[in-house]
Amino acid sequence: MDGALAVDGSLGREDSLVTRVLAGLLLVVVLFAFLVGPQFVRPANLELMARQTAIVCVAALGMTMVIVAGGIDLSVGSVIALATVVTALLLRSNSGPLLAAIGAVVAGAACGVLNGVLITTLRVVPFIVTLGTMLLVRGGAKGLADERRIETPMTWLNELLRTVRGGSGILLPWGIWLTVALAIAVAIVLQYTKFGRHLFAIGSNERTARLCGVRVEASKIAVYAIAGALAGLAGVLQLSQLSVGDPTAAIGLELDVIAAVIIGGGSLAGGKGTAAGTVAGAAIMTVIQVGCSQQGLPNWVQQIVTGTIIVFAVALDRWRRS
Amino acid sequence: MSGVRKTFGATIALDEVDLAVRSGEVCALVGQNGAGKSTLMAILAGATRPDAGRMTLDGRPYSPKDPLEARRAGVAMIYQELSLAPHLSVMENIALGIEPSHFGLIDRARVRQTAVDALRQLGHPEISVDALVAGLSPASQQLVEIARALAMQCRVLVFDEPTSSLGVEDATTLFELIGRLKQQGLAIAYISHFLEEVKRVSDRFVVLRDGRNAGEGATAGTPAAEIATMMIGRALDDLYPRRPRTVGEPVLDVKDVMPGGATFTLHRGEVLGIAGLLGAGRTQLLRALFGLEPVRRGTVRLGVHAGRCTPHDRWQQGMGMLSEDRAGEGLAPGLSVGDNMTLAHLGDTGRGAFIVPAMQDAAARRWIDALGIRTRGPRQIVAALSGGNQQKVAFARLLHESVDVLVLDEPTRGIDVGSKAQIYALVDELVGRSKAIVLVSSYFPELLAVSDRIAVMSRGRLGRALPASEWTEHSLLMEASDARTAS
Numbered sequence: 001m002d003g004a005l006a007v008d009g010s011l012g013r014e015d016s017l018v019t020r021v022l023a024g025l026l027l028v029v030v031l032f033a034f035l036v037g038p039q040f041v042r043p044a045n046l047e048l049m050a051r052q053t054a055i056v057c058v059a060a061l062g063m064t065m066v067i068v069a070g071g072i073d074l075s076v077g078s079v080i081a082l083a084t085v086v087t088a089l090l091l092r093s094n095s096g097p098l099l100a101a102i103g104a105v106v107a108g109a110a111c112g113v114l115n116g117v118l119i120t121t122l123r124v125v126p127f128i129v130t131l132g133t134m135l136l137v138r139g140g141a142k143g144l145a146d147e148r149r150i151e152t153p154m155t156w157l158n159e160l161l162r163t164v165r166g167g168s169g170i171l172l173p174w175g176i177w178l179t180v181a182l183a184i185a186v187a188i189v190l191q192y193t194k195f196g197r198h199l200f201a202i203g204s205n206e207r208t209a210r211l212c213g214v215r216v217e218a219s220k221i222a223v224y225a226i227a228g229a230l231a232g233l234a235g236v237l238q239l240s241q242l243s244v245g246d247p248t249a250a251i252g253l254e255l256d257v258i259a260a261v262i263i264g265g266g267s268l269a270g271g272k273g274t275a276a277g278t279v280a281g282a283a284i285m286t287v288i289q290v291g292c293s294q295q296g297l298p299n300w301v302q303q304i305v306t307g308t309i310i311v312f313a314v315a316l317d318r319w320r321r322s
Numbered sequence: 323m324s325g326v327r328k329t330f331g332a333t334i335a336l337d338e339v340d341l342a343v344r345s346g347e348v349c350a351l352v353g354q355n356g357a358g359k360s361t362l363m364a365i366l367a368g369a370t371r372p373d374a375g376r377m378t379l380d381g382r383p384y385s386p387k388d389p390l391e392a393r394r395a396g397v398a399m400i401y402q403e404l405s406l407a408p409h410l411s412v413m414e415n416i417a418l419g420i421e422p423s424h425f426g427l428i429d430r431a432r433v434r435q436t437a438v439d440a441l442r443q444l445g446h447p448e449i450s451v452d453a454l455v456a457g458l459s460p461a462s463q464q465l466v467e468i469a470r471a472l473a474m475q476c477r478v479l480v481f482d483e484p485t486s487s488l489g490v491e492d493a494t495t496l497f498e499l500i501g502r503l504k505q506q507g508l509a510i511a512y513i514s515h516f517l518e519e520v521k522r523v524s525d526r527f528v529v530l531r532d533g534r535n536a537g538e539g540a541t542a543g544t545p546a547a548e549i550a551t552m553m554i555g556r557a558l559d560d561l562y563p564r565r566p567r568t569v570g571e572p573v574l575d576v577k578d579v580m581p582g583g584a585t586f587t588l589h590r591g592e593v594l595g596i597a598g599l600l601g602a603g604r605t606q607l608l609r610a611l612f613g614l615e616p617v618r619r620g621t622v623r624l625g626v627h628a629g630r631c632t633p634h635d636r637w638q639q640g641m642g643m644l645s646e647d648r649a650g651e652g653l654a655p656g657l658s659v660g661d662n663m664t665l666a667h668l669g670d671t672g673r674g675a676f677i678v679p680a681m682q683d684a685a686a687r688r689w690i691d692a693l694g695i696r697t698r699g700p701r702q703i704v705a706a707l708s709g710g711n712q713q714k715v716a717f718a719r720l721l722h723e724s725v726d727v728l729v730l731d732e733p734t735r736g737i738d739v740g741s742k743a744q745i746y747a748l749v750d751e752l753v754g755r756s757k758a759i760v761l762v763s764s765y766f767p768e769l770l771a772v773s774d775r776i777a778v779m780s781r782g783r784l785g786r787a788l789p790a791s792e793w794t795e796h797s798l799l800m801e802a803s804d805a806r807t808a809s
Contacts, residue, residue, distance in 0.1 A: 214666075
């Protein structure tokens with residue numbers, strides 16, 4: 001989806017970055033296909049990995065935009081948990097699945113607006129603000145759920161990430177298509193809208209953005225709101241997997257989300273990141289996890305491998321550029 | 323130091339410069355901005371290495387690899403921006419890097435003694451060695467910085483614009499201190515562009531101009547005006563095209579604005595020059611006009627628009643600004659040439675909220691061709707361009723948004739002569755098309771050649787704008803350096 005950027009061959013950098021991340025993804029898939037055997041690349045297994053990637057991937061698309069704008073959002077894990085609780089409560093009050101899902105997205109967006117407003121008005125760095133809201137939202141979710149899991153009636157929401165043979169969808173479950181559609185939308189926003197270019201400008205040099213008349217504060221609030229809404233949507237997907245609203249869900253997931261963006265070529269210094277890279281980054285992490293467990297390697301090995309890859313992916317990128 | 327030479331890329335910063343500082347003497351190094359003073363001192367203090375030339379210290383060859391080695395050899399620099407660790411105490415700062423220790427454990431008693439001794443030597447024992455540096459006034463912080471140099475047994479002290487962060491009283495205290503240090507036999511190099519200070523504090527002066535020695539002498543016997551002549555001393559060349567201008571209606575009306583203390587009216591078809599030295603407050607004034615900083619007092623009226631404005635409003639009202647800080651503010655280094663040119667997004671780059679890459683490229687190509695910007699294309703990352711070409715990209719932004727009022731802050735700083743000439747030609751063409759321009763510069767020849775009227779800013783106040791023909795480089799420099807009261 002970034003191919004069009006290379007028409008005159010002079011941009012190069014972002015393209016080759018995405019190409020490298022995709023090559024990395026292919027490499028790990030081929031590696032595990034050798035280790036585990038051909039069943040690793042059978043359609044059913046690929047679908048399984050896609051389903052496992054979806055939740056992190058949706059949240060990471062929002063995080064990509066935040067990181068491009070030079071920010072960070074540590075509260076996504078908590079927002080996902082809050083979203084499962086909100087969805088569950090709405091389902092139990094017979095609101096209907098669509099309304100329940102919309103409620104979760106709105107709740108997520110509200111958390112994002114809170115992040116954005118705190119960051120721009122208090123002038124506290126995003127890391128600290130979202131570290132605070134991470135706890136704050138988590139606490140809110142627990143309070144809302146009375147510190148219990150909330151059982152929900154079965155609806156079509158539960159089929160979003162169920163395998164297509166037992167649920168609904170065309171070739172892949174609807175939840176995967178939703179993720180793909182969002183990835184394309186985020187890619188378009190980042191590359192082909194004024195808002196997207198403003199995010200890059202803010203992340204690359206906030207003072208330049210201000211000088212050029214970019215409404216820096218409004219853009220930041222908007223980007224955190226979008227990231228919050230996408231985290232809310234990730235929460236809906238999480239609920240479809242768990243079937244319960246769980247205020248203790250997704251603890252520590254924000255780190256997976258950030259890792260996906262970073263492996264995908266995003267830079268914590270801002271001004272860098274692509275939707276395609278992030279999707280590939282999230283997929284790389286899933287392939288390693290699924291591959292290791294199908295190879296019979298224990299969980300601790302997976303963690304060591306994933307950690308090593310994060311550090312070396314970034315180091316490799318830096319080394320190539322210098 | 324003799325025959326010191328330093329080039330940055332194609333720019334020759336220093337060419338065969340000689341400088342001698344004797345112990346028990348204050349030698350002032352003067353010159354206009356960009357004359358090479360700071361580069362020379364950076365070489366002396368080990369922060370940069372020269373391409374050629376010899377340095378000797380007490381008769382022995384001296385070529386420090388880094389500032390620490392220079393300090394160990396006895397040469398310390400007191401920078402414009404203080405270089406203390408704000409969260410550490412006074413004594414920790416003074417002993418930083420030379421902590422007396424036993425088996426890796428710091429000997430706190432000796433650290434304290436070192437600090438107390440150094441402050442006593444300065445004649446300022448009233449500064450508590452336990453106080454946190456962050457809590458001290460700028461003047462006291464500077465004393466701590468000097469004490470640190472003394473604690474290291476430094477024999478040569480370099481002061482780089484030391485009064486820029488000080489008030490009048492603190493500056494007087496500093497001059498007295500420098501006098502005492504001189505009597506203790508230290509050699510002191512003093513950089514300043516305030517001639518008044520130079521007259522007060524130094525025994526001898528050395529003038530640098532365009533990276534070369536341009537005269538020296540005993541301060542006492544030389545009037546300030548003569549030093550100023552040595553600092554300027556150059557004929558105008560035909561860098562500056564100038565077609566006949568017709569001054570039109572007023573567009574920008576500024577009344578008693580703080581910051582800047584400015585009152586002026588800018589008309590279509592004219593260039594208003596603002597002269598002044600670095601730190602005089604020119605940039606703050608421009609930033610306030612453009613909405614980047616709050617207007618604390620007074621009124622700014624741009625056409626029909628008055629009241630509070632953001633930069634966003636200013637662009638829409640037809641005003642554009644070129645920042646003096648090209649790398650830090652003027653450009654987003656990681657973005658492409660095209661993105662940087664069209665970032666304000668009022669010109670033609672797409673439809674609605676969307677950017678059409680072909681339209682953006684076409685717009686950028688137009689300016690690349692018009693300004694002769696050397697780049698591989700609109701999508702090249704702007705950081706890869708040379709300084710002059712980067713500046714043209716930043717300037718192209720104002721052209722692309724076709725603003726009527728251009729606020730230019732040091733538009734030619736640090737760029738090559740060819741790019742300079744192009745920018746002067748552009749300014750002339752724009753004024754010919756009845757645009758209005760505010761030009762801030764500390765390079766007086768260009769101000770005199772390009773402006774129709776010039777006002778001088780000194781210590782935060784803007785003087786009255788007079789026709790450019792009534793000024794000379796000399797009178798501008800005298801006014802800007804506050805030198806009328808000296809000599």
